[in-house]
Amino acid sequence: MLFSRVNFQIAFAHLLNRRRQSLVSVLGVALGVGFFIGTSSLMQGSENDFVSRLVDSQPHITVKDEFREPARQPLFTIFQEGAVALKGVKPREYLRGIKNYKGKLEQLEAIEGVIAAPGLSGASIVRYGGEERNVSILGIDPDVEPRLTTIEEDMREGSLDALKTTADGIVIGKGLSDRLHLNMGDLASVIAPSGNVVLMKVVGIFRAGNILLDEGQAYVLLKDAQVLFNKPNIADRLRIKLPDPNTALEFSRQLEQRWDYKAESWQEVNEDILGLFVVRNAILYSIVSAIMIVASFGIFNIISTVVMEKRRDIAILMSMGFRARDIRAIFLIQGFVVGIIGMLTGWGVGIGLISTLASIEFDVEGLIDAQGFPLDYGFTQFVIAGIFALASAVLAAWLPAHRASQVRPVDIIRGAA
């Protein structure tokens, strides 16, 4: 009964009677909603784009031949409470690498949907035509690599598969190729810290869009890497792809617990970037809240004005037998209607903004390549914006509506007579 037809009729009559102001407050809400949808689609889109690049371009988990805790000296284990100092300890030189990596690989591959491959990485210098660059070399398995990373999609010339057919083949980035004028088929000297020098033939050039990779990363066969770095039959990392990237954090913890080796999930590696997104979202939502607050001031304003102007009508409605809560409902309905229409119009504005943004194309080269805005057409933004709009509209209407319901008809009628 509270939102009875007659209350709606009166609310609509009030709004229609002040068409221009109603329109302005609807527009206020609509712009708030529209810009929210536009910007959040942009923000969410770029976040998703970035995260999916992160997730797709790298293995989800990398198990390395490192330990989080340095090995404890036995002395400290024996004298746990003692005041013991140890000086001049020289770390034992041991052959690095993951022990029994083949057995571990089998364990991993036994799990449904998990892809894993061994890798051996090391620093090296690539020399060609008198120029040198530091390059990180990664020994890979070209059969598994395309399923672990997006490297194959980034190939501009040649292929990963050529590594299998060419002795001492190497795949380099476009950046390195440009710097050293090193092209397909050229032979470059690759110098390892161990002193090994191997002449390698460029069989592929990739461009990941990430300068660090394009200038500083090269791929060779695992076997070739083992020869180059003098580490026969050794892999220093296991690179793992999971069916669901979101389980990476949990899975990496389990692996670390089981094998002791440091297992880094993509979330851990990119913690700082993911943290940035949280800050960015917080900024977005505070800006949008500010827009909505301004819009709700508009609503507050128009409904307060109506209430002031309609005091006499309110008094007469009350004398007729309208209850205080009917009066409150009448004005709340007005806020609600402005909110609803504003929300719907705002959705239209949002869709318009998104499609305009989507039609803009540009090329940015930098840490990450982009062609046009990455957008997210998620339904969630529409819902969030809608809830925001309705809530602020009803809240803005509440105060004047409540004041209207507190009108004492006698005061008004006595004053008017």
Added chain:
Amino acid sequence: MEPAIETRHVTRILQEAVPVTLVKDINLKIAPGEFVSVTGPSGSGKSSLLYLLGLLDVPTEGEVLIDGQSTAGLERAELAALRLEKLGFVFQFHFLLPEFSVAQNVMLPMQRLGRLSEKEIKERAAELLDYFEIGEQGTKRPDQLSGGQRQRVAIARALANNPKIILADEPTGNLDTKNSDIVRDIFVRLARDEGMTVVAVTHDTDFADAADRNVHLVDGMVARS
């Protein structure tokens, strides 16, 4: 027979910096179908008394009974429900809602009560307007009507829910002689023919004389009844 309206020691004091006594110790019994005029000099508490009878205001002391039912201690919403069903108000100014057509204004109290279907409400509004010979004005806005016509619409609205009691505050105060006569005749007809209880505050001596009984207030107290 139960009085339509009864007041028992009704006093209303406005609690301001200096308390103002609007009416003091009013004891009235108004029979069903009785036409009572309330007169008195300005500031004698006529309108205040009417608002108390109409449950728009609540007495500081004493109680108002409608149809033998005490209204003391009722919630605002309960008072509103009583007004909706049993009371009809007519004021000096018509107080029609400007956004609504004449017919819609008459329909509002019925829609609030929600006892009739929308179709029946429309029919009753048309009948009421016909009764006051303004049937053809139903689709117009209140500001397109003359003062006398507007006051008749206001009376039609007061009668919409077929109340037992009509309370009028200077209903002819804003009208010329001709329209005053028409409105006065309407009130007489409502009391005589329709058996309604009418209480009307007035300055108009013709109007007061047309009533069955006159209550004269001086300084918030009944001087003559």
